[in-house]
Amino acid sequence: MSDPVLDRLAVRFEELLPAGAVITDPVRLRTYECDGLTHHRAMPGIVVLPETAEQVAAAVRLCGEYGVPFVARGSGTGLSGGALPRTDGVLIVTSRMRRILEIDLPNRRAVVEPGVTNLAITEAVREQGYYYAPDPSSQQVCSIGGNVAENAGGAHCLKYGFTVNHILGLEIVTPDGEIVELSALDPGYDLLGAFVGSEGTLGIATKITVRLSRTPEAVTTLLAAFGSIEGGGEAVSAIIAAGIVPAAIEMMDALAVEAAEAAVGCAYPEGAGAVLIVELDGPRAEVEHQFAAVERICRETGAFEIRVAASAEERAAIWKGRKSAFAAVGRISPAYIVQDGVVPRTALPEVLAGIDRLQEEYGIRVANVFHAGDGNLHPLVLFDDAAPGEGERAATVSGRILDLCIEHGGSITGEHGVGVDKSRYMPKMFTEEDLDTMQLVRCAFDPRSLSNPGKVFPTPRLCGEVPGVRKGVHPLVESGRAEQF
Amino acid sequence: MNAATGPGAALAAAGVTIRPAGPDDAVAGVAPRWVALPETTREIAAVMRVSAAHDLAVVVAGAGTTLHWGRPPERCDVLIDTCCLNEILEHEAGDLVVRVQAGVPVETLTEALAAKGQELALDPPLAGGTVGGLLAAGLAGPRAFRYGTARDLLIGITVVLADGTIAKAGGKVVKNVAGYDLGKLFTGSYGTLGVIADATFRLHPLPAARACVVWSGPTLDEILAAVPAVTASQAEPSAVELDRPAPDGPRAVAVLVEGAAAAERARAVRDLLGGEARIADEPPRWWGRLPEPGFVEPGGPSGGGGVLLEIRTVPSRLPGLFAGALARTDAAVRGSLASAVLRVALPAETDPAAAAAFVSALRAELADEGRVVVLSAPEPVARRVDLWGHVGGLALMRRIKDRFDPDRRMSPGRFVGGI
Ligand SMILES: Cc1cc2nc3c(=O)[nH]c(=O)nc-3n(C[C@H](O)[C@H](O)[C@H](O)COP(=O)(O)OP(=O)(O)OC[C@H]3O[C@@H](n4cnc5c(N)ncnc54)[C@H](O)[C@@H]3O)c2cc1C
Numbered sequence: 001m002s003d004p005v006l007d008r009l010a011v012r013f014e015e016l017l018p019a020g021a022v023i024t025d026p027v028r029l030r031t032y033e034c035d036g037l038t039h040h041r042a043m044p045g046i047v048v049l050p051e052t053a054e055q056v057a058a059a060v061r062l063c064g065e066y067g068v069p070f071v072a073r074g075s076g077t078g079l080s081g082g083a084l085p086r087t088d089g090v091l092i093v094t095s096r097m098r099r100i101l102e103i104d105l106p107n108r109r110a111v112v113e114p115g116v117t118n119l120a121i122t123e124a125v126r127e128q129g130y131y132y133a134p135d136p137s138s139q140q141v142c143s144i145g146g147n148v149a150e151n152a153g154g155a156h157c158l159k160y161g162f163t164v165n166h167i168l169g170l171e172i173v174t175p176d177g178e179i180v181e182l183s184a185l186d187p188g189y190d191l192l193g194a195f196v197g198s199e200g201t202l203g204i205a206t207k208i209t210v211r212l213s214r215t216p217e218a219v220t221t222l223l224a225a226f227g228s229i230e231g232g233g234e235a236v237s238a239i240i241a242a243g244i245v246p247a248a249i250e251m252m253d254a255l256a257v258e259a260a261e262a263a264v265g266c267a268y269p270e271g272a273g274a275v276l277i278v279e280l281d282g283p284r285a286e287v288e289h290q291f292a293a294v295e296r297i298c299r300e301t302g303a304f305e306i307r308v309a310a311s312a313e314e315r316a317a318i319w320k321g322r323k324s325a326f327a328a329v330g331r332i333s334p335a336y337i338v339q340d341g342v343v344p345r346t347a348l349p350e351v352l353a354g355i356d357r358l359q360e361e362y363g364i365r366v367a368n369v370f371h372a373g374d375g376n377l378h379p380l381v382l383f384d385d386a387a388p389g390e391g392e393r394a395a396t397v398s399g400r401i402l403d404l405c406i407e408h409g410g411s412i413t414g415e416h417g418v419g420v421d422k423s424r425y426m427p428k429m430f431t432e433e434d435l436d437t438m439q440l441v442r443c444a445f446d447p448r449s450l451s452n453p454g455k456v457f458p459t460p461r462l463c464g465e466v467p468g469v470r471k472g473v474h475p476l477v478e479s480g481r482a483e484q485f
Numbered sequence: 486m487n488a489a490t491g492p493g494a495a496l497a498a499a500g501v502t503i504r505p506a507g508p509d510d511a512v513a514g515v516a517p518r519w520v521a522l523p524e525t526t527r528e529i530a531a532v533m534r535v536s537a538a539h540d541l542a543v544v545v546a547g548a549g550t551t552l553h554w555g556r557p558p559e560r561c562d563v564l565i566d567t568c569c570l571n572e573i574l575e576h577e578a579g580d581l582v583v584r585v586q587a588g589v590p591v592e593t594l595t596e597a598l599a600a601k602g603q604e605l606a607l608d609p610p611l612a613g614g615t616v617g618g619l620l621a622a623g624l625a626g627p628r629a630f631r632y633g634t635a636r637d638l639l640i641g642i643t644v645v646l647a648d649g650t651i652a653k654a655g656g657k658v659v660k661n662v663a664g665y666d667l668g669k670l671f672t673g674s675y676g677t678l679g680v681i682a683d684a685t686f687r688l689h690p691l692p693a694a695r696a697c698v699v700w701s702g703p704t705l706d707e708i709l710a711a712v713p714a715v716t717a718s719q720a721e722p723s724a725v726e727l728d729r730p731a732p733d734g735p736r737a738v739a740v741l742v743e744g745a746a747a748a749e750r751a752r753a754v755r756d757l758l759g760g761e762a763r764i765a766d767e768p769p770r771w772w773g774r775l776p777e778p779g780f781v782e783p784g785g786p787s788g789g790g791g792v793l794l795e796i797r798t799v800p801s802r803l804p805g806l807f808a809g810a811l812a813r814t815d816a817a818v819r820g821s822l823a824s825a826v827l828r829v830a831l832p833a834e835t836d837p838a839a840a841a842a843f844v845s846a847l848r849a850e851l852a853d854e855g856r857v858v859v860l861s862a863p864e865p866v867a868r869r870v871d872l873w874g875h876v877g878g879l880a881l882m883r884r885i886k887d888r889f890d891p892d893r894r895m896s897p898g899r900f901v902g903g904i
Contacts, residue, residue: 186875193666241579284719285745441885444884
């Protein structure tokens with residue numbers, strides 16, 4: 001299935017890039033046909049593995065010259081199909097850009113290439129008492145460039161915020177192949193903030209300056225088992241109402257606990273309708289104070305067992321079940337959909353009741369895992385792909401969970417992004433005007449729509465020329481009808 | 486122009502309160518012709534549609550505390566006064582989220598939230614401002630070190646574009662990555678992209694306790710030597726502020742500790758600073774305010790006389806800066822040693838050429854590692870300097886402006902690169 005344009009482009013890439021950096025062999029291309037959302041697949045036309053920003057820029061310019069779309073890819077762990085390649089396009093992979101360029105502890109920052117993994121940053125500074133705060137569960141493999149593109153979160157973003165709150169500077173290659181430096185110090189529009197979370201549609205990040213945070217003095221992790229999910233929910237509300245902002249509050253329902261038990265033998269308390277994990281960190285005196293309050297609240301709201309981690313090992317044991325939850329449901333179900341929706345915390349009980357009703361209505365089981373502190377749900381919709389019709393029913397349930405989130409004033413994605421997976425839900429959350437306005441940003445960066453087209457937004461839109469742009473002094477000023485000082 | 490069909494008539498017919506502008510309505514000396522007082526987002530849109538049809542330039546004003554910052558608008562036909570957009574639309578305490586109209590005074594919001602034991606953790610350096618103004622000017626205060634700035638706490642926004650389109654982005658949940666974050670673009674945009682109609686913020690519980698460690702009188706060298714250990718300390722201060730009214734006058738550093746066990750943590754900070762530091766319940770009087778000669782009373786005469794700068798850099802550059810350009814003038818300095826954001830004021834009588842040379846010297850000293858922005862300056866100074874200095878991505882910013890406001894009718898000329 002050779003495409004003459006891509007063939008010519010491949011030759012140009014070969015001239016431009018180091019040996020072995022251009023992949024056209026179908027067998028090797030197949031490695032890149034999907035990201036973490038494995039049911040969307042497409043063979044990339046060409047894969048390139050640049051080593052420098054200049055090479056990325058040159059590759060992007062070449063794509064522009066041939067009018068061929070390109071897609072950036074980091075580690076390919078994305079769960080919304082953001083890095084799904086284009087058969088008629090080029091996949092630009094950052095896996096050869098893995099250098100940590102600078103660590104600057106006095107100014108609490110590090111400068112890294114986009115292919116560096118999230119965890120590698122923390123590992124580079126841990127001994128000096130620092131870390132990189134955003135901690136997606138995929139942090140061992142996911143790239144910082146992918147984190148920037150998705151505005152990745154993690155269990156601890158309740159207290160510390162998301163990727164966007166920890167990025168101090170970016171070097172980007174714009175969709176027309178220019179290298180631009182954006183700094184949090186710069187006056188002007190917050191392009192840095194607009195770029196983070198743009199899912200590869202505004203260009204490719206080639207250098208990233210991250211904020212480093214001080215490792216907290218004390219960490220306390222507590223696991224509380226409740227008879228029901230309502231009990232756990234009540235505890236969460238009471239903790240927040242007490243003015244405590246824990247580093248993390250995670251909840252799992254009975255089915256999710258069952259799966260985790262089957263997969264990793266996490267030995268959570270038996271008979272729990274819900275398990276709550278609360279982690280407090282910060283100055284020792286503050287943590288001790290808050291911990292007493294959290295423990296009391298859990299008892300008062302009906303926890304029948306409370307475990308407190310006394311060591312790093314015990315903490316890891318508590319987290320083990322939660323961290324393995326996504327993969328673990330594979331043990332209790334042949335197939336599953338990982339959903340990612342958000343609701344205002346106060347709407348959690350109603351939304352969970354709604355999910356229960358959906359389970360009954362469709363005869364589909366849902367295991368609930370969530371970042372309870374910020375209302376970010378990860379329902380795992382279980383199904384048997386061999387049973388006729390079950391996959392469709394599961395997809396319907398999954399979609400209707402998003403409807404529930406929207407009805408309750410929430411969002412269709414808290415951290416996994418829109419990608420290809422959820423673009424059709426965007427019009428449910430946003431009006432046509434909202435989407436048109438977002439498109440203005442897209443058109444400013446990428447008027448030809450070559451950078452990851454078909455992602456995020458439901459229908460391709462043309463940018464067109466900017467109507468009636470006036471440059472320089474306004475005619476009214478010139479004619480003296482308006483004054484300018 | 487025919488009075489019955491001209492812009493005045495069209496504005497009057499838009500169903501929005503309009504009054505003819507008076508001399509007091511001038512924006513940095515540029516007099517508008519009308520003042521519009523919309524009460525709802527739809528009313529803003531009505532004003533904007535008429536403005537689009539009649540090619541009217543629009544400037545938005547909250548309380549006007551920073552209206553003279555930046556360059557004066559190239560033209561201004563309609564001043565949109567947000568005073569009547571003054572409703573707190575939604576405050577769900579259990580969600581730690583508030584949605585407010587742009588014209589709500591920051592102080593009103595603060596009181597309403599405090600009644601529920603919560604706060605919007607921004608401490609704007611000017612009293613009397615509105616939420617919309619705070620956002621549009623992108624002003625931060627001492628506790629930005631801990632909580633971030635307005636862009637970090639904003640989770641949703643409704644804006645009205647130059648052509649009257651009403652658009653929103655984000656939402657009312659803290660965690661949300663659906664679509665582009667327009668709120669980031671509008672924060673600090675000086676009204677050049679459109680009108681901010683309402684904003685939704687993430688809140689924090691009011692800290693259980695707070696204590697402030699104040700060290701008055703040390704030399705700057707002593708302060709700069711002690712501060713890195715404080716900033717990095719496990720006592721986790723929320724802010725570390727310097728007050729240096731003059732190069733050789735009295736100076737002080739104050740460190741705020743918030744939350745449980747604040748007193749104990751404050752003692753740890755005091756030990757790091759040394760014996761002369763004292764622990765107080767509240768920060769000193771100068772805390773979080775602009776340095777004195779540059780301080781402009783809300784509603785006061787635009788310009789305010791003095792020159793006000795903002796330096797944004799990294800902590801390691803501070804000693805060089807104080808030993809260099811900042812030592813050589815009569816500049817008053819206040820700001821965060823933790824975030825390395827300082828505001829510098831020069832007295833009104835400063836010679837314009839000397840002020841311009843001072844700005845250049847600061848920029849030269851910081852080079853790549855910092856920015857110096859002239860927030861406000863009298864015209865003779867403003868004419869001599871580039872107010873904004875280096876702006877990374879300016880070409881992209883122009884393209885954004887061109888898309889949002891192709892006719893350049895929103896606060897034209899006020900912002901970076903003459904946007
Ligand atoms: C088991 C598992 C657990 C996960 N847990 C979390 C979690 O807790 N929190 C969370 O937020 N996410 C989580 N994720 C999702 C995923 O890991 C994140 O979205 C991550 O940020 C993706 O990084 P990546 O390098 O794999 O990016 P990819 O999947 O390669 O790409 C993701 C998107 O980023 C774009 N992109 C990649 N690199 C660049 C670049 N340099 N410049 C511009 N655009 C670029 C791509 O085009 C694509 O749109 C999880 C995924 C898995 C599989």
